[in-house]
Amino acid sequence: MNALNFSPFVRTAGPGGAGGEAVDPGELFDAVRAAGFTGVGLDLFTVDAWAGRGHTPDRLARDLTAAGLRCHEMLGFVVSDDEGSTYEGARRIAEALATFGAPYALGMVTAPPGPRSADLFARCAELIADAGGMAAVEFLPFTPLATIADARALVRHAGAGRAGVLVDTWHFFQGPDTWDDLSALPAEEIAYVQFNDHPAVLGTGADLYHECMTRRVMPGDGVFPLGAFRDALAAKGYAGLVSVEVNSAELAALGPAEFARRAWAATRRYWS
Template identity: 35%
Template sequence: MTRFSFNQATANRWPIPDLVAGCVAAGVTRVGLWREQVADFGLEKTAALVKDAGLEVTSLCRGGFFQTPTWYEENSRAIAEAHTLGAPVLVLVSGGLPPGSRDVDAARRHVGEAIGRLVPATVEAGVQLAIEPLHPMFASDRCVVSTLGQALDLAAPYPAEAVGVVVDTYHVWWDDTVWAQIGRAGRERRIACFQAADWITPLPEGVLLGRGLPGAGCVELRRFREAVDAAGYTGPVEVEVFHADLWARPGAEILADTIAAYEAHVA
């Protein structure tokens, strides 16, 4: 449990005060937070509550969506929010194709250039940007970065302390190059965040909500954890699950089952 981090998305209907109290009661010392819920409760209030409870914020999700007209202003705010919360990592979901475009190569180039514009601000804030590749089924509308190799290529021009990558098992488990890319990410010191969730079949109608708790699906989760460890990553292991049936349950039950699944299938 020393590395376990409970990502807020796993119990996304749990109000922040209850989330914090529930983690403290369960002996959980790390949490990953989401900007929308933080904004609803209040940035400064959340930062104070988490700090007073002795919790470590392992990541803030999310920045990115670089195809939008206000991407620079929005990501600048996200970097500042991460700094206020004490989150060392801001997860970036790149965004999909611009309206009317079919040029995925140009969209990826723009992502790399946009990240470069954010590097000075993120270095000043002491926050590492973390490029998260998403499963290719999300490429058109949510994320043109689909593989860990693509994410590493986009990060390569920038200092590792400023730009890293996310290894999210739900999104990269299918890629036969992922093991070599995890090794590469380790050599380049770019693993900023490791997130564990399972792939369940059949997917629900809303594919975004197709994640399962560890052990519920087909992903070799412990193999992934061992691979990032072997690559030199010693940081938190976040469990981040989106599923409507899970969200409908009480937060404390979700947390207890998440801890049990983590211990059985990831740790």
């Protein structure tokens, strides 16, 4: 059975968050658990915002456990041209991952592809592994790391057990990859899956970043063939984490209880 996780990405202070000010952590945790999820994805922007309101990471980790939840993913570090900034971001994510006991740290790559960015990612993965987690590299069609093959190359360079590919339905269906590319990805190279939908498959000239960060919809409410996607993963033996990540200002405005309830109901149509 796949573990189901809710990743609300609730603050706009970082790149692309769909919410407003970070919601109260207790309200969020209670809402996520009441909906049926056993895990929640957190991002460093929100954790920092909560810390500014007196909720230290250690306290948040205790509150999360008390709510019957686990943090399954921590967002996120960025491998950029700035080596110092890259390492500092990875260090902070590794620290948060250790505090919350999260198994995965999500990373993206904005540096041009090549040996230097591969080595930078491998160093980040080493920091995260030392903290007890795995670096999950996300391919995004609006970044230099745009395909499954790109992500697999970084994972192989970082080494088995230290890194895996994060497969997000949005980036798969809106990007250049094909079903054959997905089929060629071994289950053991997948870190975890992010699950969501969109009202349309976007064409050339669309603002992919804006659409990705603000206009996702619940699974089944858009045009992605999510049943076929699930079946493709099941065929390769994938039985890992599925994290529902629906970046939507409209849905976030409903409040955490309704947002989480809708996410659970939509996702259970595909994963049980």
